[in-house]
């Protein structure tokens with residue numbers, strides 16, 4: 001496992017090691033190990049615990065301390081970062097450390113719903129712990145890079161107190177607000193783009209490979225396409241926020257007209273395009289609702305008015 005060089009480590013190198021906040025990392029899967037590695041690399045006294053203890057071994061070789069129980073791990077540091085699969089797993093893992101949590105700050109960095117984040121916050125508060133919920137918006141090898149995004153929600157004063165330490169995990173460290181479920185909300189609101197975007201790429205790959213071409217040939221053009229989409233997002237967000245869809249760069253009607261071609265191409269190539277049908281139905285509903293000449297961002301209005309199930 002490599003220790004990320006994130007520049008923070010260099011900044012902190014001028015601080016005596018004793019001045020660096022001791023950190024405990026609970027959960028040493030792919031992401032938790034990367035987080036713990038970043039703390040060790042930046043010179044933080046780092047205590048680690050994992051249900052399957054062997055996963056701590058590479059970190060111990062780098063200088064981390066292995067705790068033999070989760071309670072011992074929590075007791076070792078004022079800042080406890082938990083990175084397990086879910087909130088449910090985090091409750092289960094931390095329950096035996098309940099008494100040790102009083103006076104500590106718990107930071108959870110896992111996927112889950114805003115409701116589960118609120119439940120986690122209440123659970124931590126009942127044990128006398130301060131709490132931040134966060135999300136890592138990148139893959140484990142990116143942990144510690146200056147451009148890696150992590151966002152947090154919860155009490156501002158707690159974030160401020162630990163911001164420098166948390167910045168070790170990624171230079172783009174953001175506090176979203178004091179409402180503790182905001183990180184989970186943004187995690188899902190941003191993350192929801194991933195599968196539809198990837199499915200678009202996979203469908204394109206199925207189409208070109210059906211012609212004997214390599215998926216790799218799509219990559220430069222797909223990246224340009226994604227950059228174009230990224231450029232449009234501020235404009236579309238303004239349309240959504242103002243509710244004014246009347247100056248479209250791309251109209252609902254244009255999408256409505258070209259969609260049948262996409263389905264026909266998939267059929268000709270022997271590719272399953274059925275995953276697109278619900279999107280086509282949304283566009284058709286937008287046309288029915290009078291949005292034909294409006295910006296494609298008016299689809300938000302259709303999403304805001306879900307059809308009763310079965311309709």
Ligand SMILES: NC(=O)c1ccc[n+]([C@@H]2O[C@H](COP(=O)([O-])OP(=O)(O)OC[C@H]3O[C@@H](n4cnc5c(N)ncnc54)[C@H](OP(=O)(O)O)[C@@H]3O)[C@@H](O)[C@H]2O)c1
Pocket residue numbers: 027028029030031032050051052055083084085086088089090092093109110111136137138139140
């Ligand atoms: N990997 C990524 O690319 C990535 C990127 C962004 C965000 N994340 C988020 O980071 C979180 C962790 O992901 P990961 O990739 O590190 O997962 P992972 O490699 O599967 O590791 C899961 C961790 O959770 C622990 N765990 C699960 N259930 C547990 C339980 N009931 N009690 C105690 N420990 C339990 C596992 O312990 P054992 O080792 O004992 O099984 C392991 O340490 C997830 O919420 C994920 O969405 C991951």
